[in-house]
Amino acid sequence: MTAKEQERYYQQEIETMSPEALFALQSERLLASVTNCYANIPFYKRSMDAMGVKPGDIGSVEDLGKLPFTTKQDLRNAYPFGLFAIDVRDRVQRLHASSGTTGNATVCGYTQQDINNWGDCFARTIAQVGGGSESIIQIAYGYGLFTGGLGAHEGGIRSGATILPMGSGNTRRQVQMMNDFGSDILACTPSYALLIADTAIEMGYDPAKDFKLSAAILGAEPWSQGMREEIEDKLGVMAVDIYGLSEVMGPGVSCECRAQNGLHVAEDHFIIEILDPETLKPVPDGEFGEVVFTTLTKECSPLLRYQTRDISRILPGECSCGRTLRRMDRISGRTDDMLIIRGVNVFPSQFQQAIADFIEVTNHYEIILTKKDQLDMVELRVETVPDFDFDEIRRIESLQQRIAAELKSSLQISVKVSIVEPKSLVRSTGKAKRVIDERQL
Amino acid sequence: MPTQVTVFLENEQGRLAAMCRTLADANVNMSALTVADTASYGVARLLVDKPGDALAALAEAGYRVRLVDVSAVEIPNVPGSLALLLEAFDKAGLNLEYAYCFESGKEGVVVVFRAENIEGIADIVESLGYRLLKSADL
Ligand SMILES: [Zn+2]
Numbered sequence: 001m002t003a004k005e006q007e008r009y010y011q012q013e014i015e016t017m018s019p020e021a022l023f024a025l026q027s028e029r030l031l032a033s034v035t036n037c038y039a040n041i042p043f044y045k046r047s048m049d050a051m052g053v054k055p056g057d058i059g060s061v062e063d064l065g066k067l068p069f070t071t072k073q074d075l076r077n078a079y080p081f082g083l084f085a086i087d088v089r090d091r092v093q094r095l096h097a098s099s100g101t102t103g104n105a106t107v108c109g110y111t112q113q114d115i116n117n118w119g120d121c122f123a124r125t126i127a128q129v130g131g132g133s134e135s136i137i138q139i140a141y142g143y144g145l146f147t148g149g150l151g152a153h154e155g156g157i158r159s160g161a162t163i164l165p166m167g168s169g170n171t172r173r174q175v176q177m178m179n180d181f182g183s184d185i186l187a188c189t190p191s192y193a194l195l196i197a198d199t200a201i202e203m204g205y206d207p208a209k210d211f212k213l214s215a216a217i218l219g220a221e222p223w224s225q226g227m228r229e230e231i232e233d234k235l236g237v238m239a240v241d242i243y244g245l246s247e248v249m250g251p252g253v254s255c256e257c258r259a260q261n262g263l264h265v266a267e268d269h270f271i272i273e274i275l276d277p278e279t280l281k282p283v284p285d286g287e288f289g290e291v292v293f294t295t296l297t298k299e300c301s302p303l304l305r306y307q308t309r310d311i312s313r314i315l316p317g318e319c320s321c322g323r324t325l326r327r328m329d330r331i332s333g334r335t336d337d338m339l340i341i342r343g344v345n346v347f348p349s350q351f352q353q354a355i356a357d358f359i360e361v362t363n364h365y366e367i368i369l370t371k372k373d374q375l376d377m378v379e380l381r382v383e384t385v386p387d388f389d390f391d392e393i394r395r396i397e398s399l400q401q402r403i404a405a406e407l408k409s410s411l412q413i414s415v416k417v418s419i420v421e422p423k424s425l426v427r428s429t430g431k432a433k434r435v436i437d438e439r440q441l
Numbered sequence: 442m443p444t445q446v447t448v449f450l451e452n453e454q455g456r457l458a459a460m461c462r463t464l465a466d467a468n469v470n471m472s473a474l475t476v477a478d479t480a481s482y483g484v485a486r487l488l489v490d491k492p493g494d495a496l497a498a499l500a501e502a503g504y505r506v507r508l509v510d511v512s513a514v515e516i517p518n519v520p521g522s523l524a525l526l527l528e529a530f531d532k533a534g535l536n537l538e539y540a541y542c543f544e545s546g547k548e549g550v551v552v553v554f555r556a557e558n559i560e561g562i563a564d565i566v567e568s569l570g571y572r573l574l575k576s577a578d579l
Contacts, residue, residue, distance in 0.1 A: 383505070384449070386500070388505075389507060389509075390447070390449050390484060390505065390507065391445075391484070391486070391507055391509045391538075392538045392555070393477055393479065393484055396482075418482075419449070419481075419482060421449060421451050421503070421504065421505060422504075422505060423503045424451060
């Protein structure tokens with residue numbers, strides 16, 4: 001059977017909605033949400049008044065640009081309940097908060113309807129990996145103020161699956177139950193999925209063969225394609241990426257399907273914008289920029305144009321799974337990392353993506369920026385994989401030319417590609433210094 | 442076929458010396474060394490007594506290093522002998538990627554080269570009365 005024949009939906013009418021119907025639904029919900037914000041949250045009344053915009057000015061999604069932005073700092077300033085549209089002792093069912101390493105935590109409230117919608121978003125993901133009411137889902141995200149555990153839990157409830165609420169930790173017990181109970185789906189962070197796999201192997205299992213597990217829904221931290229392959233190999237699963245921020249909702253704002261090529265955004269609940277981080281104007285589909293979300297259905301903690309500082313892009317075109325909800329690319333960096341080269345906004349992750357297709361080089365790289373005659377010069381330094389046959393110099397030259405051509409076409413700037421010895425590149429343990437900017441700014 | 446050790450080197454003060462030191466510490470003896478250099482890097486090609494040890498030591502020290510099969514022919518140390526060989530290769534449509542020579546004893550010169558297609562080399566070499574060398578001959 002082809003993937004399409006087997007495709008499973010949780011809310012097919014929404015997930016395969018026509019763009020016109022979605023536009024109408026979003027427009028209607030946007031007006032309702034803006035009205036809620038304006039009437040019940042003084043912060044939004046003030047900022048909309050300052051811009052001279054009233055809820056009635058929002059006729060459709062096309063008027064989104066008239067609305068004010070919201071930043072993480074705005075959420076911190078509103079600590080604890082300043083951005084709630086409902087009194088915390090009224091219909092609010094639950095509170096989540098993100099830990100603030102700097103300044104106040106950001107707090108979000110959820111009504112029962114908010115929780116149900118969240119569960120629906122996560123339940124779509126469960127269906128996207130082929131799961132449903134017959135599945136056993138093992139939740140190994142932390143439960144608590146962090147949205148991972150309970151977000152997956154609500155998804156399990158809405159999809160009717162059998163929930164194994166493990167939380168994170170006690171990994172050997174985790175493995176034991178995965179084996180004994182025959183869990184079908186694992187939901188946790190990618191690094192924890194790897195730890196579970198390694199622990200299982202250490203305990204004498206071959207998880208890929210011995211366990212019933214068929215899918216892993218992984219999120220809450222960045223992970224690479226290499227890590228995905230390792231998890232899929234070791235656990236014998238399909239691993240999909242799920243995205244969400246506690247400020248916006250939690251996991252389920254977007255998620256990959258089995259095509260594993262971009263994350264379908266729950267556009268009936270959120271409007272996604274990709275904006276140029278400098279000008280805050282929309283960029284065309286396919287181009288990278290800051291991800292900005294407007295919530296459409298949240299009752300307690302609605303957000304208008306929340307600037308996530310995450311960098312991604314909209315992937316143009318249709319997905320092979322049949323869903324019409326647009327796809328965002330996996331998060332490829334933070335706005336703080338953006339470089340301006342010859343007036344073009346460039347993210348280090350774009351270099352990474354460009355070289356990812358070249359099996360001749362490793363994923364270690366360095367970008368060196370210098371100035372020559374007032375012009376920005378870019379050098380990309382990469383190393384070859386041990387297997388690469390560099391004995392013939394024309395092979396090295398051909399590799400340099402092909403990478404440079406790829407960068408030219410994807411970044412629109414000329415890049416000098418240098419092949420260096422492995423010792424010359426800082427290894428990416430933690431936050432490697434990948435950009436060396438020697439321009440006199 | 443003889444085994445050549447090929448090492449990728451950045452153009453950097455002392456890098457070649459460091460490579461030689463690594464080989465010396467591994468008790469590897471070199472009989473030939475040639476460096477092809479470009480603006481930003483060089484490719485060192487060497488013949489050594491223990492290619493396996495050289496590979497291990499250099500890889501351990503963080504170099505990009507490869508073992509490569511090359512061809513080696515012994516020719517007489519007289520004017521025109523190399524020209525004869527290369528003309529015969531040319532006639533047979535054989536393209537050399539690179540070549541280098543070194544004297545062996547009083548009478549002979551060894552030509553080391555890498556070619557894309559080495560089928561028929563043995564016949565050409567023999568027809569000229571030259572000798573195709575094996576690893577053990579070097
Ligand atoms: Zn899809």
